[in-house]
Amino acid sequence: MLNFVLHTPTKIYFGKKEVDRTGEIVKEYGQKALLVTGRSSTKKTGSLDKVIDSLQAADVDYVLFDRIEPNPRATTVDEGGRIAREERCDLIIALGGGSAMDAAKAIAAVAISGRGIHEYIRGNKTGLWKELLPIREALPIVTIPTLAATGSEANSGAVITNWETKEKSSISGPALFPKAAILDPELTFTVPVSYTADGAVDMFTHLYEGYMTGNEQANVQDEITEGLMRNVVAYAKTAIDQPDNYEAREHLLWTSTLALVGIANAGRGGTFPVHQMEHTLSAHYDISHGRGLAILTPAYFRIVIQNDRPHRLARLGRQVFNVTGSDDLAAVKETIQAIEQWFKEIGTFDTLKNVGVRQADLQLMAEETVRVGGLGKGFLDGTHPISAEEILRIYQDVY
Ligand code: NZQ
Ligand code: ZN
Numbered sequence: 579m580l581n582f583v584l585h586t587p588t589k590i591y592f593g594k595k596e597v598d599r600t601g602e603i604v605k606e607y608g609q610k611a612l613l614v615t616g617r618s619s620t621k622k623t624g625s626l627d628k629v630i631d632s633l634q635a636a637d638v639d640y641v642l643f644d645r646i647e648p649n650p651r652a653t654t655v656d657e658g659g660r661i662a663r664e665e666r667c668d669l670i671i672a673l674g675g676g677s678a679m680d681a682a683k684a685i686a687a688v689a690i691s692g693r694g695i696h697e698y699i700r701g702n703k704t705g706l707w708k709e710l711l712p713i714r715e716a717l718p719i720v721t722i723p724t725l726a727a728t729g730s731e732a733n734s735g736a737v738i739t740n741w742e743t744k745e746k747s748s749i750s751g752p753a754l755f756p757k758a759a760i761l762d763p764e765l766t767f768t769v770p771v772s773y774t775a776d777g778a779v780d781m782f783t784h785l786y787e788g789y790m791t792g793n794e795q796a797n798v799q800d801e802i803t804e805g806l807m808r809n810v811v812a813y814a815k816t817a818i819d820q821p822d823n824y825e826a827r828e829h830l831l832w833t834s835t836l837a838l839v840g841i842a843n844a845g846r847g848g849t850f851p852v853h854q855m856e857h858t859l860s861a862h863y864d865i866s867h868g869r870g871l872a873i874l875t876p877a878y879f880r881i882v883i884q885n886d887r888p889h890r891l892a893r894l895g896r897q898v899f900n901v902t903g904s905d906d907l908a909a910v911k912e913t914i915q916a917i918e919q920w921f922k923e924i925g926t927f928d929t930l931k932n933v934g935v936r937q938a939d940l941q942l943m944a945e946e947t948v949r950v951g952g953l954g955k956g957f958l959d960g961t962h963p964i965s966a967e968e969i970l971r972i973y974q975d976v977y
Pocket of ligand 1: 618648649650729768777
């Protein structure tokens with residue numbers, strides 16, 4: 579395996595009713611919080627009330643910023659940063675899905691520097707990102723996920739969209755590691771069927787991308803990954819059929835965290851081509867991230883992996899979907915069918931056309947994936963570089 583440094587400093591509080599301890603937990607990090615959340619779900623489900631009650635009980639002051647949209651935008655982040663500065667907040671609490679958590683991280687950086695978030699974003703036209711990355715200064719962040727999907731709760735990344743230029747880009751840096759993450763599975767009981775399924779596909783993709791594209795001599799990491807994938811597949815359908823099944827929700831939530839906290843890919847690395855292709859889709863069409871990944875996955879397997887690393891996909895099939903095909907090629911075909919079947923069972927099997935993408939935009943989006951996402955590398959070892967032409971073939975395959 580490759581040499582690696584692994585640093586996962588987020589203190590995790592996991593379990594039933596842990597949300598009720600929010601006030602006592604965050605007190606260690608600040609006195610006055612900007613409480614960052616989405617526009618409606620946390621009010622409807624009661625999770626916002628739980629957090630506020632706990633803050634009040636612990637005498638922690640807060641200002642509510644409840645304007646985060648799915649696929650959070652740079653303009654919203656800048657507004658949050660301005661409010662945090664004006665209100666002299668010394669702590670950021672994120673309550674919600676990946677969008678609220680990512681926006682909260684970006685706000686934590688903007689609140690300290692007073693700069694617009696575009697100055698931190700890779701690929702922006704000012705060139706300032708080189709000076710600013712990785713982000714070393716931000717207000718302390720505490721995350722409280724209400725949806726199992728991104729793993730943003732305990733990693734140092736965030737994804738922000740510039741809706742005007744249709745660029746969705748990542749920011750990252752040591753200061754963006756949340757100080758603490760409060761993982762209360764009951765907060766995810768109310769996630770609707772479609773987002774439960776999209777979230778499952780998101781964590782599954784976080785797991786397979788490193789597994790397919792990284793160093794191939796990392797068996798411990800591969801087996802960790804396979805175990806986590808088996809859990810996503812086993813519990814996603816249960817959570818869809820029985821939304822308040824605690825066992826299913828706790829396994830999905832912990833898997834989402836473990837999938838992208840660094841452990842699975844340490845020493846294996848990897849590239850994230852399917853993520854880059856998806857980020858272009860949601861930057862142009864504002865679709866759900868997990869749904870975009872579900873659309874692209876079968877085509878990526880058919881066009882890239884089946885040709886260049888079939889043995890990896892065959893292994894995934896055998897370990898996760900009990901595929902029995904005698905040789906690798908037979909196993910690959912069976913695996914792609916099994917994954918498509920799983921997507922159908924959980925309701926994420928879809929096409930680009932069906933989510934509103936115009937065929938005329940495919941070429942531009944393929945080029946944008948290379949330009950904005952910096953996508954060129956197919957595998958970590960530099961083999962199979964992915965070109966705009968190949969991305970176009972992938973988009974067309976699932977149109
Ligand atoms: O918008 P609100 O009202 O909050 O409702 C949300 C939203 O409409 C709703 N929701 C969340 N928790 C709920 C709930 N509804 C009922 N009950 C609950 N308990 O679900 C909808 C989707 O939420 P969102 O946060 O947008 O979804 P997700 O967690 O999938 O986050 C997606 C964003 O994260 C980025 C994606 O690109 C996308 O912008 N990612 C972040 C990553 C990271 N930081 O590590 C990695 C990922 O690969 C991903 O790129
Ligand atoms: Zn993802």
